[in-house]
Amino acid sequence: MARTSSVVLSPAEKKVVLAEAKGNLKAAKATVKELLDEAKAVAKARTAEDKALVKARAAEDKEFAGRDKVAQKALVAAQAAVDTLTA
Numbered sequence: 001m002a003r004t005s006s007v008v009l010s011p012a013e014k015k016v017v018l019a020e021a022k023g024n025l026k027a028a029k030a031t032v033k034e035l036l037d038e039a040k041a042v043a044k045a046r047t048a049e050d051k052a053l054v055k056a057r058a059a060e061d062k063e064f065a066g067r068d069k070v071a072q073k074a075l076v077a078a079q080a081a082v083d084t085l086t087a
Contacts, residue, residue, distance in 0.1 A: 009017060
C-alpha cells in the first residue's frame with residue numbers, strides 16, 4: 001500500500017488553514033446552538049400545548065361526569081317507575 005505524501009505548509013499557509021478551520025468550527029458551534037435553542041423552543045411550546053390539552057380534557061371529563069350523573073338519576077327514576085308499575 002502506497003503511503004500518501006505529506007504536505008509541508010509554510011508558517012503563513014499554516015496560519016491561513018488554521019484560521020479557516022477555526023472559522024468552520026465556530027460556524028458549526030453556532031449551528032449546533034441554534035438547533036438546541038430551536039429544540040428548547042419546540043419543547044416549551046409542546047409543554048404549553050400539553051398543559052392546555054390536559055386542562056381541556058379535565059373540563060370535558062367534568063362535563064361528562066355531570067351529564068352522566070343526570071343520566072344515572074333518570075335511569076334510577078325510570079327503573080323505579082317500572083318497578084312500581086310491575087309490582
